[in-house]
Amino acid sequence: MVCEDYKDQLMGYLDNELSDQQRRRFEEHLAGCSDCTAELEEFKKLKAITDEVSLVEPEERIWQEYWSGIYNRIERGIGWIMFSVAAIALSIYGGFRAIEELIRDPNVEIVLKIGLLALIAGLAILFVSVLRERLYFWKTDRYKDVRR
Amino acid sequence: MNKYMKDAYFIALGLVGNREDALDLSQEAFVRAYRNINQVKPGRGFFPWFYQILKNLCISHLRKRKRSQAGSLDVEGRPEPAASVDEFSPDTVVGKDETKNEVWKAIGKLEPKHREVIVLRHFRNMSYEQIAETLFCNKGTVTSRLYYARKRLKELLST
Numbered sequence: 001m002v003c004e005d006y007k008d009q010l011m012g013y014l015d016n017e018l019s020d021q022q023r024r025r026f027e028e029h030l031a032g033c034s035d036c037t038a039e040l041e042e043f044k045k046l047k048a049i050t051d052e053v054s055l056v057e058p059e060e061r062i063w064q065e066y067w068s069g070i071y072n073r074i075e076r077g078i079g080w081i082m083f084s085v086a087a088i089a090l091s092i093y094g095g096f097r098a099i100e101e102l103i104r105d106p107n108v109e110i111v112l113k114i115g116l117l118a119l120i121a122g123l124a125i126l127f128v129s130v131l132r133e134r135l136y137f138w139k140t141d142r143y144k145d146v147r148r
Numbered sequence: 149m150n151k152y153m154k155d156a157y158f159i160a161l162g163l164v165g166n167r168e169d170a171l172d173l174s175q176e177a178f179v180r181a182y183r184n185i186n187q188v189k190p191g192r193g194f195f196p197w198f199y200q201i202l203k204n205l206c207i208s209h210l211r212k213r214k215r216s217q218a219g220s221l222d223v224e225g226r227p228e229p230a231a232s233v234d235e236f237s238p239d240t241v242v243g244k245d246e247t248k249n250e251v252w253k254a255i256g257k258l259e260p261k262h263r264e265v266i267v268l269r270h271f272r273n274m275s276y277e278q279i280a281e282t283l284f285c286n287k288g289t290v291t292s293r294l295y296y297a298r299k300r301l302k303e304l305l306s307t
Contacts (some may be wrong), residue, residue, distance in 0.1 A: 011298075017276045017291075046302050050270050053251050055161055055240045062171065066153050073179045097256040098297070 003029070006036055012041050152195065153178075155272055156202055160268030163206040165236035165256050177202040196282045207260060254304035262297035265290060286295055 009026045010016040018026060035062050037102065103113050156177055156258055161170035181198050188197050189259030212237075240248040267284060268274045279290045 007295050008288060011291045011294045012276070015276070015294075026179065042302060043298055045183045046298055046305070049247055049251055050255075050266070050301070052245075053248045053255075053270070055158055055271060056167070056240055056242055057275075058157070058167070062152065066157075067149075070175050070182075073175065074182055092241075099280065104266070 003033060003036055006033075010036065010043065014040065014047055029095060154196070155195070156198070158271050159199070159264075159267055160202060160206055161240065162201070162255070162271050163260065163263060164209055165240065165252075167240060169209060169235075173205050173270050174202065180205070193281070196284060199282050200284075201259075203264065210260075224255045235250060238266050250305060251301075254301050257304055258297060258300055260291060266301070269294060 006026065006029055009018065009029075013023065013026050023075055030040065038039065099116060102116065153174075156174035157170055160174045160177075161167060164170055164173065177198065180201050184201075188194055199270050217277070230270075238244070238252070239246050241252045255263060258266065264283070265279060267277045274282065276287045278291045280287045
């Protein structure tokens with residue numbers, strides 16, 4: 001069991017991160033502490049085998065295509081945003097025009113027109129309600145800036 | 149930028165253990181960094197900020213993988229998941245050596261906060277100062293985490 005006060009020093013010593021003064025002080029402690037000396041030896045062995053583990057380098061082709069892969073993702077992302085915005089805008093416009101024509105058409109029954117208007121009004125109320133709720137929670141969420 | 153590319157890939161590999169996922173996650177991190185580059189705080193380097201994006205993506209990926217493996221919904225407030233040990237396969241490590249594979253698998257069993265200091269120290273050769281800067285913590289926290297990470301690694305290798 002390593003001495004509690006020397007835990008950090010032990011790691012610093014192992015990784016050569018101590019100043020000369022800290023190193024000397026720790027070595028003085030090691031000279032009189034068999035527990036820390038034993039633990040240091042174990043950590044040295046562990047460090048040696050961990051240092052031997054090296055990860056396979058990907059093929060050169062992967063590195064060459066790395067940035068173009070990122071560029072493609074960004075490009076596709078922009079493409080999708082434009083497509084989505086345009087699709088939503090066109091759907092709203094088309095829907096609006098279709099409903100307008102339906103309402104103006106004298107051959108369409110009045111019940112159908114009222115039903116359609118009620119459907120649109122209901123959807124609009126639902127949308128505004130959800131939006132307001134989301135905005136309220138977003139404003140009052142104390143943890144919104146906390147990264148998970 | 150090529151140094152960042154390799155750092156991102158190998159850090160992701162150390163966190164998720166799988167080469168295809170590491171490539172995908174590291175590239176996705178650069179895409180998100182590009183979209184949010186205005187959030188880099190002046191006076192703070194790019195890499196620590198970028199690392200947070202990468203780490204969050206890897207953690208979220210591990211959660212998804214764990215959920216799909218468990219086949220059930222997870223609950224809020226769950227601890228950060230360990231990687232699936234199966235993903236830490238021997239073909240990721242240079243050389244066919246039983247000890248190296250054991251170490252690599254044991255790293256996969258560490259908690260993410262311990263695994264990340266091992267990855268940054270051993271696979272990216274970062275100094276304590278650089279690790280502290282990357283993790284937005286002080287050097288004391290780095291040494292302490294390294295101590296407990298290595299202690300746990302020792303336990304895992306002795307079982």
